[in-house]
Amino acid sequence: xxxxxxxxxxxxxxxxxxxxxxxxxxxxxxxxxxxxxxxxxxxxxxxxxxxxxxxxxxxxxxxxxxxxxxxxxxxxxxxxxxxxxxxxxxxxxxxxxxxxxxxxxxxxxxxxxxxxxxxxxxxxxxxxxxxxxxxxxxxxxxxxxxxxxxxxxxxxxxxxxxxxxxxxxxxxxxxxxxxxxxxxxxxxxxxxxxxxxxxxxxxxxxxxxxxxxx
Amino acid sequence: xxxxxxxxxxxxxxxxxxxxxxxxxxxxxxxxxxxxxxxxxxxxxxxxxxxxxxxxxxxxxxxxxxxxxxxxxxxxxxxxxxxxxxxxxxxxxxxxxxxxxxxxxxxxxxxxxxxxxxxxxxxxxxxxxxxxxxxxxxxxxxxxxxxxxxxxxxxxxxxxxxxxxxxxxxxxxxxxxxxxxxxxxxxxxxxxxxxxxxxxxxxxxxxxxxxxxx
DNA sequence: AAACATTTGTCCGTATGTATA
DNA sequence: ATATACATACGGACAAATGTT
Numbered sequence: 030x031x032x033x034x035x036x037x038x039x040x041x042x043x044x045x046x047x048x049x050x051x052x053x054x055x056x057x058x059x060x061x062x063x064x065x066x067x068x069x070x071x072x073x074x075x076x077x078x079x080x081x082x083x084x085x086x087x088x089x090x091x092x093x094x095x096x097x098x099x100x101x102x103x104x105x106x107x108x109x110x111x112x113x114x115x116x117x118x119x120x121x122x123x124x125x126x127x128x129x130x131x132x133x134x135x136x137x138x139x140x141x142x143x144x145x146x147x148x149x150x151x152x153x154x155x156x157x158x159x160x161x162x163x164x165x166x167x168x169x170x171x172x173x174x175x176x177x178x179x180x181x182x183x184x185x186x187x188x189x190x191x192x193x194x195x196x197x198x199x200x201x202x203x204x205x206x207x208x209x210x211x212x213x214x215x216x217x218x219x220x221x222x223x224x225x226x227x228x229x230x231x232x233x234x235x236x237x238x239x240x241x242x243x
Numbered sequence: 244x245x246x247x248x249x250x251x252x253x254x255x256x257x258x259x260x261x262x263x264x265x266x267x268x269x270x271x272x273x274x275x276x277x278x279x280x281x282x283x284x285x286x287x288x289x290x291x292x293x294x295x296x297x298x299x300x301x302x303x304x305x306x307x308x309x310x311x312x313x314x315x316x317x318x319x320x321x322x323x324x325x326x327x328x329x330x331x332x333x334x335x336x337x338x339x340x341x342x343x344x345x346x347x348x349x350x351x352x353x354x355x356x357x358x359x360x361x362x363x364x365x366x367x368x369x370x371x372x373x374x375x376x377x378x379x380x381x382x383x384x385x386x387x388x389x390x391x392x393x394x395x396x397x398x399x400x401x402x403x404x405x406x407x408x409x410x411x412x413x414x415x416x417x418x419x420x421x422x423x424x425x426x427x428x429x430x431x432x433x434x435x436x437x438x439x440x441x442x443x444x445x446x447x448x449x450x451x452x453x454x455x456x457x
Numbered sequence: 458a459a460a461c462a463t464t465t466g467t468c469c470g471t472a473t474g475t476a477t478a
Numbered sequence: 479a480t481a482t483a484c485a486t487a488c489g490g491a492c493a494a495a496t497g498t499t
Contacts, residue, residue, distance in 0.1 A: 043314055043466070068485075079468045081295075084486085088299055092306050094399065100257055101474050101486055116394045119345065123337045131333065180330045182407070185308065186400050193396070257487065282464075293489045298465090315465055315495050 045082035122236035129228040132177040259296035336450035343442040346391040362427040
């Protein structure tokens with residue numbers, strides 16, 4: 030049997046990376062509860078690896094704000110307050126809004142088409158009531174806009190903030206509504222017409238509206 | 244002899260933390276050159292500690308964008324392109340601008356006074372030609388505004404982006420001018436009058452002007 | 458192509474410091 | 479207050495992977 034030319038090289042998966050992804054997922058979806066104490070020996074056993082990659086993962090998760098380490102004392106999952114979404118969305122809205130503005134200078138016809146088709150899948154998810162699918166597609170939509178800016182600083186920050194949005198979703202503090210579909214359309218149209226003012230305004234509204242509904 | 248009541252407890256500083264601060268400083272001020280290969284054993288010997296805290300520090304520095312790790316291959320200091328400042332300042336301007344807006348809802352008379360006195364020290368540094376002192380005081384000014392928002396998400400992101408600004412300063416891509424003094428005054432005045440529009444506009448201009456001069 | 462040299466990734470033991478009885 | 483139990487921070491050795499001769 031011919032071995033499929035796996036052009037995407039197997040990207041050496043380190044134990045640390047696996048642990049990081051797994052732990053972050055567990056924190057986001059609530060498997061690891063807010064305030065829960067994390068014992069590295071325990072986690073190491075659970076994941077079948079040693080304490081070192083666990084410790085390294087926990088430190089990265091601390092930077093992301095998912096765990097808090099008390100040196101020499103303990104490590105625990107950060108609390109998640111419903112109210113925190115009020116602090117989270119404004120900076121994210123500001124950066125997404127900036128991304129829309131910056132993306133206008135780089136966006137191609139092809140990418141605009143792509144945004145349109147993503148938004149169609151978003152509409153489908155919304156109408157079918159699959160809210161988690163909708164969230165993921167919504168993320169995909171905004172992620173593409175951020176990527177178009179080719180701004181690595183924005184990319185890094187947004188990725189981190191988005192992870193927190195996802196966590197809030199699992200803790201039932203976020204709801205996506207039909208209105209987002211039209212807002213996305215408006216954003217695409219504004220980008221097509223290079224209307225920065227409109228694009229930034231709608232984008233900001235798209236993110237902050239969630240707060241008003243909160 | 245009576246032991247002085249050191250109320251500010253010595254804050255157990257770990258080897259990792261020391262290493263992180265030292266390495267970050269070395270990268271910012273150019274002691275560790277862009278592109279330079281980092282051998283953890285070497286660094287461990289240099290700092291008189293083991294590889295573990297060094298590796299942990301390097302991983303945190305990677306998140307911050309100061310080093311890039313190639314798993315199994317090597318770790319090196321990230322390059323610094325003069326052009327990168329064009330990507331760095333817009334998101335920072337957006338967040339500082341947002342901070343000014345949010346700070347208005349929480350700021351006290353006392354803090355406004357404090358901002359004024361910081362700005363006086365800033366002016367002194369500018370006029371005396373001590374540009375690094377000016378940079379640090381400027382950072383202090385904006386840091387206080389960010390702190391007033393009490394928004395931990397913004398605080399974390401800004402701290403990270405500011406470190407990059409500092410690095411660009413050492414690589415001679417940033418110059419602070421007298422104009423900032425008046426802009427700071429305008430920001431304080433706008434905050435005092437709860438004029439969000441004015442505060443955000445001036446703050447944004449204050450950060451983006453550096454790009455125009457670039 | 459294969460063995461070597463080098464560097465990173467992981468494991469685990471120990472010391473240090475913290476909380477509890 | 480002292481001692482005990484326990485979790486973390488660090489160190490050093492081994493294993494795995496890379497690239498080099």
